[in-house]
Amino acid sequence: MEIIQPIITLLFFPAGLFVMGNGLAYLWVDRKLVAQYQNRIGPRWFQPLADVVKLLSKEEIVPTGIEAWLFNGLPLLALACALTAAVYVPLVGLQPAWSFQGDLIVTVYLLSVVTMSLALAGANTANRFSLIGAVRTLTQLFSYEAPFMLALLGPALVAGSWQISTINAFTGQHWLILTQPIGCVVALVGLMGKLELPPFDAPEAETEIVKGALTEYGGRGLALFQLAKAVELVVGLTLIAAFYLGGIGNPIEFFVKTLAILLVLAGLQSLFARFRIEQTAKWWRFAALLLLVQWLIIALLGGKTL
Amino acid sequence: MSLNLTETWEHTLDALRTWARINSPWAIHYNSGSCNGCDIEILATLTPRYDLERFGVKLQGSPRHADVLICTGPVTLQSRDRLKRIYEQMPEPKFVVAVGACAISGGAFQVCYNVVGHIDEVIPVNAYIPGCPPRPEAIIDGMVKLLQSLQPQPEVMVS
Amino acid sequence: MLALEKFIVPIGPQHPALKEPGHFEFAVDGETVTSVNVRLGYVHRGIEKATEDRNWAQNLYLLERICGICSHTHALCYSLGVEALAEVTAPPRAQVIRSLVAELERVHSHFLWLGVAAHEGGFDTLFMYSWRDRETIMDVLEGLTGNRVNYSANVLGGVKFDVDEKQRAAIQRGVDYLEERTHHYYKVVTTDSTFIRRTRGVGTLTTAQAEHVGVIGPMARASGIARDVRVDAPYAAYNLFPVNVVVETAGDLEARFVVRLKELLESYRLIREMVDNLPPGDLTVRMPRKVKEGEAISRIEAPRGEAFYFIKSNGGEKPERVKVRTPSLCNFMSIIATAPGHQLADMPMILAGIDPCFSCNDR
Structure with a gap:
């Protein structure tokens, strides 16, 4: 019996099928919103699902x-890591399926492995566009990783724990977006960098390097990477909602808050021209500095009592 | 009983595959010698007034990602090998749409010395969209008809 | 140090940045471009040669299909040349209608370019918006000529259609709307900070460089060279409706955006004046079937710069030689001059900045 429960957790709920479905639905919301912002009608509700099945x-x-x-293996690794990360976050407002002291670090690094495998996949293919895409993916990873991590550690600092469920319980009483606005913005933009959404889509800039690291992938590999991205999107949105938007206590809160963030993300996507890769790196240096200043202020004001 | 189950399962899978194929045609566009008019109209189908994304059509850059190759123009000597190569780089199942009079017959450029001929002398074509250039509406119509023809239809032949 | 092989990034012939096949090889060092190589000719069909097998009137329709974006340009330039050879002048009303369609075409071409250039820079929202507004001018052109792309407005010795009251109103309505939108886009490209970061100081071509590589059209005007055939050698009705040349001196991508957007505003003014002051009269004059022996040169200002036709007749029903030089050819050199030293990410925008038209260029 002990072995069955984890399998169910990983394959069906809350990770596995549910989070994949949720991710695809959110991808549709994202595409639809961007289309609406661009004055178009946009794809039908089952579009991402049809794409993946096809x-x-x-x-x-x-x-x-x-x-x-x-x-063949890297897409699997990417999806597996993304799904495993989903186990540690409070999806649908439930307690995380697994939890231990320090799972925040594990989650963030599992999400990084998704990006790493994307870069490796690009470097593994003997295609010029893929190689440049891989280099850019890694450059972007190195530049946003630190500020994104710092932004997620801000709430951890005031909650006094590195356990996602504890932080979630703490933020249930505190809307950290009010006290740590910089952290919230950086986390949000960090998520965009992680997901390579416009304007941070230099690693897969269509007009320069076709599809970046994924240029040579068709069929299954591309589908798995897309699923991994979809799962990453849900996990990222959940983390930000839990940390900055007053925690996630029940399903309604989960959907309202994550969709609200998605609305903002889609808006940001359609507002800007693409950043060049060195502009992205510059942006993140600035963001990391700002975060450190915010940390300093939190520390000076007495950390936990905030 | 078990045979029946396998059959049903296969049938369901087939239906699912067809459904996905019809609803998610990713396209790639290659101009093998056209005057640009058709290319511009193809691009116009993506824009707000026509919005081909409603039907799931997404213009892709890499042949590896594409299901539908949208060709415009007659085939010139220089671009013939390119056209073949792009077609061969696409994973199965793949479809080809010839857009415009030149792609169908060579059009105004039939007698030009550097023109090899029309698209289906080089690669097999699944759908033809006539016009010089076809209106965006016609291109959308052609795409939708191509997708409908993928639907298994035992009685009616698709014209 | 090891002699490293150059890492070459190919763009084209099939590449999402180019809607047409052309081939560019960028040698890169990391992200920085060190040299550029251009290979053209993928769309060469041999149109110039084919003109020798068709009679004067048939060629009009063949030459119109050199380019789908500036189709009127080619037909007009050819008509002007043949009319000069045959010593025929189109009636004044036809001349004004020719200029009117040319200006409408310029509007559609510049809007198209604005969208494509924004798309190259990853600014898809601007692409979608500008192409949505471009549909307004497409409607006007379709209402006027009956086709969205190949207008076929010219015949030898005049034009095919008249502009009636209803169409006049439609043109004015369209232009009013587009003028408002153009002011908006002008604001976007000159104030949007992320967009400016991709355009200001990128691909700068100084006036001296521009003279040296011989760029024409909006490219030249963005580099401070006031070169415009509509002013230097007025054709059709441009001596009745003088053009104010728009000149910017910065020479970078932003200047190219600004020049084209200001030219749009200038075109709106011209279009309004033309539809308000259409001279009465016939649309065509009789054109002989055989054209007198001789040579003629005609130049007109296409949306991308100066288009040049050389036409030679031996007194028969068919031309002896038609030579076309389109603006894109002159501007390709500027890519080689400006690209080295820039980031790879800037390349699509620099490429789009010259508004390349391969089908014009290769014919």
Whole structure:
């Protein structure tokens, strides 16, 4: 019996099927909102699902001259990491399926592995666009990782715990967006960088390097990476909602808060021209500094009592 | 009983695949010698007034991601190999749409010395959209008809 | 130090940045471009040669299909050349209608360019908005000529259609709306901070460089060279409706945006004046079937710069030679001059900045 419960947790609920479905639905919301902001009607509600099913049923072309097991394995690794990260966050307002002291660190690093495997996948393919995409993905990873982590540690600092469920319980009483606005903004923009959404989509800038690291992927690999992105989106939104928007206590709160953040994300996506990669890096240096200043203020004001 | 179940399962899978294929046609566009008019109209179908994304059509950059190759123009000597290569780079199942009079017959450029001919002399074509250039509405109509023809239809032949 | 192989990023012939096939090889060092190589000719169909097999009137329709964006330009330039050879002058009303369609075409072309350039910079919202507004001018052109792209407005010795009251009202309505939108886009490209970061100081072509590589059209005018055929050698009705040349001196991408947007405003003024002051009279004059022996040159200002036609007749029903030089050819050199030293990410915008038209260029 002890082995069945984790399997259910991983494959069906709250990770697995549920979070994938949720992720695809949120991808649709995102695409639809962007389309609406651009004065278009936008895709139908099942669009991301149809995309993924179609990609899964397509022919898989493995380019010659590369490590085939890496080519096939990396998308799986990305999806697995994203799904595992989903286990530690309070999805749908329930307690996280697994929890231990310090799971925040694990979650953030699992999300990084998703990006790492994307970069590796790009570096593994002998395609110029993929290589440049991989380099840019890594550059972007290094530049946003620190500020994003710092932004998530801000709430951890005031809650006095590195356990997501504890922080969630603490933020239930405190709307940290009011006391740590900089952290909230940086976390939000960090999530955009993580998901390579416009304007931080230099790693997969279509007009320069086609699709970046994923240029050679068709079929299954692309579908798995898309699913991983979808799951990452849900996990990221949940983290930000739990940390900055007054915690997540029940399903209604979960959906309202994550969708509200998604609304803002879609708006930001359609507002700006693409950042060049060195502009992105500059932005993040600035963001990290700002965060450190905010930390200093929190520390001076007495941390926990905030 | 078990055979029946497998059959049903296969049937369901097939239906699911067809459904996904019809609803998510990612397109790639190649101009093999056209005058630009058709290309501009194809681009116009993505914009707010026509919005081809309603039907799930997304213009992709990499042939690896595409299901539908939208070709415009007659095929020139220089771009013939490119066109073939792009077609071969696309994963199965793949479809080709020839947009415009030149792509269908060579159009005004039939007698030009550097023109090899129309698209289906080089690669197989699934749908033809006539016009010089076709209106965006016609392109949308052609795409939708191509997608409808993927639907298994035992009795009616698709014209 | 090891002699490293150059890492070359190919753009084209099939690439999302280019809607048409052209081939650019960017040698990059990290993200910085060190050299550029251009290869053209993917769209070469041999139109110039094909003109020799068709009679004077048939060529009009073939040459119109050199380019789908500036189709009127080619037909007009050819008509002017042939009319000069045959010593025929189109009636004044036809001349004004020709200029009117040319200006409407400029509006559609510049809007198209605005959208494409924004898309290259990853600013899809601006792309969608400008193309939505472009549909207004497409409607006007369709109402006027019957086709969205190949207007076929010219015949040798005149134009095919008249502008009636209803169409006049439609043109004015369209232009009023677009003028308002153009002011808005002008504000966006000159004040939006993320957009300016991608355009200001990028791809700068100084006046001296511009003279050296011989750029024309909006490219030249963005680099401080007041070069415009409509002013230097007025054709059709441009001596009746003088053009104020828009000149910017910065020479960077932003200046190219500004020049084209200001030209739009200038075009609106011209269009309004033209529809209000259409001279009465016939639309065509009789054109002989055979054109007198001789050579003629005609130049007109296409949306992208100066289009140049050389036409030679041996007195028969068909031309002896038609040579076309389109503006894009002159501007390609500026990419080679400006690209090295820039980031790879700037390349699509620099490419789009010259508004390249490969089908014009290769023919």
